[in-house]
Amino acid sequence: MDFDTPLAEAWIRAIAAAVEKEQSRLTELDSAIGDGDHGSNLQRGFAATLTALDGLQPTGPGAVLTKAGTTLISKVGGASGPLYGKAFRAIGAALPEPAGPAALAEALAAGLDAVRALGKAEPGDKTIVDAWTPAVAAFRTAAADGAGLPEAAAAAAEAAEQGALDTVPLQARKGRASYLGERSIGHQDPGATSTALVFRTLAEVTAA
Amino acid sequence: MDFDTPLAEAWIRAIAAAVEKEQSRLTELDSAIGDGDHGSNLQRGFAATLTALDGLQPTGPGAVLTKAGTTLISKVGGASGPLYGKAFRAIGAALPEPAGPAALAEALAAGLDAVRALGKAEPGDKTIVDAWTPAVAAFRTAAADGAGLPEAAAAAAEAAEQGALDTVPLQARKGRASYLGERSIGHQDPGATSTALVFRTLAEVTAA
Amino acid sequence: MKKLINTPESVLEDALAGVAAAHPELAVDIPNRVITRADRPAGPKVALISGGGSGHEPLHGGFVGPGMLDAACPGEVFTSPVPDQMLAAAKAVESGAGVVFIVKNYTGDVMNFELAAELAAEEGLEVRTVLVNDDVAVEDSTWTAGRRGTGATVLVEKTAGALAERGAPLDEVAALGERVNAASRSFAIALTAATVPAAGKPGFDLPEDEIEVGVGIHGEPGRRREKLRPARDLAAEVVDTILTDHHLTPGDEVIALLNGLGATPLLELYVVYGEVAARLAERGITVARSLVGNYVTSLDMAGFSLTLTKADTQLLELWDAPVDTPALKRA
Amino acid sequence: MKKLINTPESVLEDALAGVAAAHPELAVDIPNRVITRADRPAGPKVALISGGGSGHEPLHGGFVGPGMLDAACPGEVFTSPVPDQMLAAAKAVESGAGVVFIVKNYTGDVMNFELAAELAAEEGLEVRTVLVNDDVAVEDSTWTAGRRGTGATVLVEKTAGALAERGAPLDEVAALGERVNAASRSFAIALTAATVPAAGKPGFDLPEDEIEVGVGIHGEPGRRREKLRPARDLAAEVVDTILTDHHLTPGDEVIALLNGLGATPLLELYVVYGEVAARLAERGITVARSLVGNYVTSLDMAGFSLTLTKADTQLLELWDAPVDTPALKRA
Ligand SMILES: Nc1ncnc2c1ncn2[C@@H]1O[C@H](COP(=O)(O)OP(=O)(O)O)[C@@H](O)[C@H]1O
Numbered sequence A, B: 001m002d003f004d005t006p007l008a009e010a011w012i013r014a015i016a017a018a019v020e021k022e023q024s025r026l027t028e029l030d031s032a033i034g035d036g037d038h039g040s041n042l043q044r045g046f047a048a049t050l051t052a053l054d055g056l057q058p059t060g061p062g063a064v065l066t067k068a069g070t071t072l073i074s075k076v077g078g079a080s081g082p083l084y085g086k087a088f089r090a091i092g093a094a095l096p097e098p099a100g101p102a103a104l105a106e107a108l109a110a111g112l113d114a115v116r117a118l119g120k121a122e123p124g125d126k127t128i129v130d131a132w133t134p135a136v137a138a139f140r141t142a143a144a145d146g147a148g149l150p151e152a153a154a155a156a157a158e159a160a161e162q163g164a165l166d167t168v169p170l171q172a173r174k175g176r177a178s179y180l181g182e183r184s185i186g187h188q189d190p191g192a193t194s195t196a197l198v199f200r201t202l203a204e205v206t207a208a
Numbered sequence C, D: 001m002k003k004l005i006n007t008p009e010s011v012l013e014d015a016l017a018g019v020a021a022a023h024p025e026l027a028v029d030i031p032n033r034v035i036t037r038a039d040r041p042a043g044p045k046v047a048l049i050s051g052g053g054s055g056h057e058p059l060h061g062g063f064v065g066p067g068m069l070d071a072a073c074p075g076e077v078f079t080s081p082v083p084d085q086m087l088a089a090a091k092a093v094e095s096g097a098g099v100v101f102i103v104k105n106y107t108g109d110v111m112n113f114e115l116a117a118e119l120a121a122e123e124g125l126e127v128r129t130v131l132v133n134d135d136v137a138v139e140d141s142t143w144t145a146g147r148r149g150t151g152a153t154v155l156v157e158k159t160a161g162a163l164a165e166r167g168a169p170l171d172e173v174a175a176l177g178e179r180v181n182a183a184s185r186s187f188a189i190a191l192t193a194a195t196v197p198a199a200g201k202p203g204f205d206l207p208e209d210e211i212e213v214g215v216g217i218h219g220e221p222g223r224r225r226e227k228l229r230p231a232r233d234l235a236a237e238v239v240d241t242i243l244t245d246h247h248l249t250p251g252d253e254v255i256a257l258l259n260g261l262g263a264t265p266l267l268e269l270y271v272v273y274g275e276v277a278a279r280l281a282e283r284g285i286t287v288a289r290s291l292v293g294n295y296v297t298s299l300d301m302a303g304f305s306l307t308l309t310k311a312d313t314q315l316l317e318l319w320d321a322p323v324d325t326p327a328l329k330r331a
């Protein structure tokens, strides 16, 4: 099984559905240590990606993800808009067609690189990076071990979810939560949580 | 027993003490159908009359009340300031020395006239007038029946208190409460309530 | 009660100290509670004096300056000022052309200004009084206290101030003020009640989903309570209520003041103003000028009032005239 | 949640419709979410563009006009705008002398403006970015997101705007903006949290007698929570905190901005300003100019921020220069 155009479209649609469903939870997490808009930011952005995909004649899975990224940049704003936007654009740009597990692993890694280039966050800063980093590592390892897309994606999702949970005891050093200093400790990072949704939906659509 | 200078001073001091004690109740009544300041208005005004009396070498009870009235006009503001101020100035101006029950009755009636001349309220409009009118009538009747100051003042206090209670079912036609239209029904008028204090304290100081 | 104050008793005095510190262009007489222009008009000029309870800032102190008021007399919170203040103000700013008192129609204000006018007359000053009573939420009847004065005060003070600045005589300035008041109607809706510092709690309780319709600016409850509705519906109702009372007809021009009651975010005021403008357009009324912001507030009350003043060439010209006050500036 | 809105989703668009209706002197591009001056500067002039999340009104749209900003890009509530907005704004107002982006230091704003600057450069526009980071409540470190931009934005936009209006070249305008930012420090205290329409409830819960000290303008909680104290104590603490960080010494002159966070009555702001002025006098600091009012708000948050900018002849002169915007006017 390869990561192809229908799968790329299904992934974006699944993220949009998951964000819609988890919107209030993401916003609640962001209210605790941010400004209470992460849910509505992503909801607005991924809703726009659906409209963008509807009008698209994609030339491959990369084009789908690039379009999604561009749309996120244009519609989300905030910190998460440019970060997720650049990530999906980078994944799209790095994605060969057809893409097997190893190629997708590298594309996802390119996404992480884009996030880190723009946001300058290190692992442990309590950001998106804390879910994305272990997810890419797990995906890579699984792919190297010969796993198929569904297994690699499932491993990545689990790692991302664990990474999101692991942000709880951290003190934020980047993004709005950093303003809270020690008061940011004890809360799960909203961006890491939405990144876990991104990888969980990838596992779901590849397993379907 | 005549209404003399010490009695006039005692009366003003007693009103000040009563207003201090009942301040929050008056303010609560005013919050329901007005703007929630009647208690603090009168507290501020009568506290100032105490200071004014301290520096005064009164030439008679009338001078005490005139001074109190002038002070109320200068310190209270709102609707109650000019009304009580004019009332006490009128009582003071009308008061002969020495003043027996009949003379005090006429002076109190002059106070009521001043209130009505300035405020243009009729009995039944749910104002000060609704406590002051029956109080003057009761005082007059008692004095005409040969009662002494304590008895006449006690009758007036009772009538004023009943008059204040009787404002509950009225719809306000004057003052801030009139803005509420029918919603003013069912609440006791704050100004009528403070007028009841004015007459109750008169009964107390004359009985002492 | 959560307020940025020292004590409830000292609020007015402390605020006046702040006004004095913030505005060197004003002269603030703290013991007498009078705010005047620090400069003196060149020749004799009709002096405009207003005043009322505090808690409505920038009204009135924020409107003192060239082209508007000569003096303002702030009373205690929601309590009209005392006659001594208006007398002191009149003596301070009278320059030989007489004095106009601009008085919002509340029993307390009317009576205190009336006593002040008597005292001023005794001192040989010529005084005219302009009564502002624009609030259509209140029944207009000779048997009651009559309509309250609210947003129209800003229009009266601005236009009469401009006319006085040009050297118009006393009766003309007073007549203009009365004309502007007669051409104005207001209506307000509150989302929350105001908390008077001395009272320590809100003037009324309003459930999370209810509003007071036809509310006053002193924390008096409104005429009725209803469920919160979208801004579009509220704006339409307020516009329609005013138009009905005002007998405005398609083609008429108005000056529109959309006023925040104190705790309303400007973002929301603009949302409401967009709907007000749309409704007025639907009804064929042209907005010639508009003003959106906090001008006649009610402490920490959330909500808005709308004032519509029927405009004509003279009023627009006076409205556009230069003004230089803390809260209203125009080159 | 009680708000004067139609729907949480349409707040920005609806408010922009209101801005457009209220301000014929502005051109409001609602679909692209760009507010520009309706007039065009005569010759080539450095174009100043700012932007940020909505909910801070009058910032930034209220500061568009001669002598201040050329364009503002409002994002969703508390959410930075997207690069497309800044690109559209830059293309609309660039007049041959380059563009300065004035950006408050928040991760989202910084990244979105950065992407916009890249896009603008691709289109051949010369862009400089001035980062505003004045909030001393936040630790200033290269390892973190750094200090937030708050009240100093008004100072930067006003003074850089005045300099641009005089025809100064791009680098000079940008350098002035950076100099004003470096000369500014702010600190804020909140009595209540803001409620973002889409969230539907306050960003944090604050008991009846507690305040957030060192709070941000996006409903982020502050650095610590404590009991409410008299305005005098709060003012002294805020002044002292700023002075300590700012290394101001007796004899220094400042421009003081005492800013309401949205739901604070002006009466209370003046009380606080009186105490701020008194404390500054005690510390030997001279207030050369002051501004008291709602300029950088946080929706319906109650509280205040103080900004002190060390003044010198050039800054004062630029501060005093004429400006004609909805929220700041000077003849
Ligand atoms: N520099 C950064 N690098 C990576 N992720 C970041 C960075 N700054 C913030 N984030 C992520 O963005 C999330 C917040 O996104 P969002 O609420 O949409 O934007 P904003 O903070 O502008 O309101 C945070 O929870 C965090 O995970």
Ligand SMILES: Nc1ncnc2c1ncn2[C@@H]1O[C@H](COP(=O)(O)OP(=O)(O)O)[C@@H](O)[C@H]1O
Pocket (backbone or CB within 6 Å): B030, B034, B035, B036, B037, B038, B039, B041, B042, B077, B078, B079, B080, B081, B083, B115, B118, B119, B120, B121, B126, B127, B128, B129, B174, B175, B176, B189, B190, B191, B192, C078, C079, C080, C107, C108, C109
């Ligand atoms: N025209 C009037 N004549 C007599 N009493 C009046 C009149 N208007 C108001 N009052 C009295 O004044 C009281 C309110 O006084 P107060 O609260 O001190 O003043 P304000 O209404 O200006 O806040 C009312 O309860 C009423 O009894």
Ligand SMILES: [Mg+2]
Pocket (backbone or CB within 6 Å): A030, A034, A035, A036, A037, A038, A078, A176
């Ligand atoms: Mg956020």
Ligand SMILES: [Mg+2]
Pocket (backbone or CB within 6 Å): B030, B034, B035, B036, B037, B038, B078, B176
């Ligand atoms: Mg009252």
Ligand SMILES: [Mg+2]
Pocket (backbone or CB within 6 Å): B035, B037, B078, B079, C053, C077, C078, C079, C080, C108
């Ligand atoms: Mg009152």
Ligand SMILES: [Mg+2]
Pocket (backbone or CB within 6 Å): A035, A037, A078, A079, D053, D077, D078, D079, D080, D108
């Ligand atoms: Mg945000």
